[in-house]
Amino acid sequence: MSQDNSSREQWGSRIGLILAVAGNAIGLGNFLRFPVQAAQNGGGAFMIPYFVAFLLLGIPLMWIEWGIGRYGGKFKHGSAPGMFDVLWNHKLSKYLGATGLFISLTIMIYYTYIESWTLGYSIFSIFKMYFVETPNFENMKGFLHSYQGIQQGNGFDSIATAYVIMLVTFFINFFVLYKGISAGIEKLAKVAMPLLFIFAVILVVRVFTLGTPDPSKPEYSVWNGFAFIWNPDFSKLNDPKIWLAAAGQIFFTLSVGMGTIHAYASYLKPKDDIALSGLSTAATNEFAEVVLGGSIAIPVAVAFFGVATTQEVAQGGAFNLGFVSMPIIFQKLPLGEVFGFLWFLLLFFAGITSSVAMGQPIIAFLEDEFGFSRKKATIILAAFVLICVQFVVFFLEFGFLDEMDYWAGTFGLVVFALIETILFMWVFGADKAFAEINSGGDIKIPVIFKYIMKYVTPTILLIIMIWWLINDAIPTLMMKGVPDEKIPYILGARFMMLLILGLILFMIHLAWKNKQISKVEA
Amino acid sequence: MDLTTSGIIFWIFGWSVVIGLVSFCFYKILTNKRGNKLEKNLN
Secondary structure, three states: OOOOOOOOOOOOOHHHHHHHHHHHHOOHHHHHHHHHHHHHOOHHHHHHHHHHHHHHHHHHHHHHHHHHHHHHHHOOOOOHHHHHHHHOOOOOHHHHOHHHHHHHHHHHHHHHHHHHHHHHHHHHHHOOOOOOOOOOHHHHHHHHHHHOOOOOOOOOOOOHHHHHHHHHHHHHHHHHHHHOHHHHHHHHHHHHHHHHHHHHHHHHHHHHOOOOOOOOOOOOOHHHHHHHHHOOOHHHHHOHHHHHHHHHHHHHHOOOOOOHHHHHHOOOOOOOOOHHHHHHHHHHHHHHHHHHHHHOHHHHHHHHHHHHHHHHHHHOOHHHHHHHHHHHHHHHOOOHHHHHHHHHHHHHHHHHHHHHHHHHHHHHHHHHHHOOOHHHHHHHHHHHHHHHHHHHHHOHHHOHHHHHHHHHHHHHHHHHHHHHHHHHHHHOOHHHHHHHHHOOOOOOOOOHHHHHHHHHHHHHHHHHHHHHHHHHHHHHHOOOOOOHHHHHHHHHHHHHHHHHHHHHHHHHHHHHHHHHHHHHHO | OOOOHHHHHHHHHHHHHHHHHHHHHHHHHHHOOOOOOOHHHOO
């Protein structure tokens, strides 16, 4: 196998690479999921398990994925099957890598649709399209549902607008992917990420200067919002669920376990630094999450709705907070249309820098293992995703998206992270793996991390996986509490996912078979 | 629900850890000889 990586694309600059990987990590969850998790799981005390998980799970996994990616890139592999094949010389290893392709592809199918809502809402904000005389949860939910085509008459008569905006989002995504690593993904990151941070800082400053919007309700203040997030409840630290919630949040926020970081890192050269770049990526993501994400949605919700209602909103989930509560708030703020525009465009930038990352592993797989041109690989991926997303768009109300999100976007991540950690730290070998991560490094990673990556990280992953398996996966698999009318759609989502996985496995088989034939012929 | 002293301490703690880490990383990137360059640009 060749170790000459020079014919593959390259990143243009280090900051561009860090912004692109940070863009992959910074997603809607930083601004919507984190504050909800913190508020629900002990407030300030949540930061203790959160930072412990960051140290023992987040940073080690980040380094593992950068390490596997750059190592795979040496052998011209930009996706998990090829990378696993060079880590473990066994005929099964490449098939284990199918998990990485399956997860990124499946998430991309539904994530791009969600991302298109943020683009739509940024337009609706600036044109005040959801603005009504008396904004409340009912009419904002109605607006969202009419936009999604779930009900009619609260703003939209059909799903046509959502569909067109989805197509626009798709076009932007695949145009960026078609342009390539440096001219597409890196350029996008260099524009979108600084804008995201500027918009977020503007919004944070606005939140800090809100005070008490309604003087007749002094308890509805932004400071009480910060109290809701930061006042510690130490009693919660005895609850293992809080520690698992923190580990889960770290896991989701860093976008590890998806195969995307590997793909980006594969375009590095063998002596490029990954130790400092990996840490910088994780740190940038944490800044976006803890400092910016924690200072917008929840504090502003408490300032307008009070703690009790915000608790209800938070329990309703991240979409409820982002697409129902925030539009009400923007209607009550002077220049709310501008702040709404900034908020949703910020979410769109967070989304698109993540979704292009999800497309890259499959494109790299088609390019590296089948010799396809980038154009051909992008067209194939675009066509496939466009076909699959139809089911997500039209069966949204029947839980099609939720089912995909659970198996690929939640449970699958832990499975893949566990596989890659075991392969890299145990099969490839902890000494070799640690040396690989440190090679060319601008910082020296403390040796203790070798042991953390070998023993602690996989143990935590195993605990999370078993916990989720017992508490969530089995009930979800058995469709406990699912209304009868949704069951055919849930089964349909599962069938589609199995089809995707089967197709990926078949393509891996085909790619390696072709390689063997070429080798014999040569 | 008022912001308590321990709430302020945790708030400062959370922000300090993150801002400290980001500052450390970007200081290291900008001050080492490689700077913003990747391997291909070094020669």
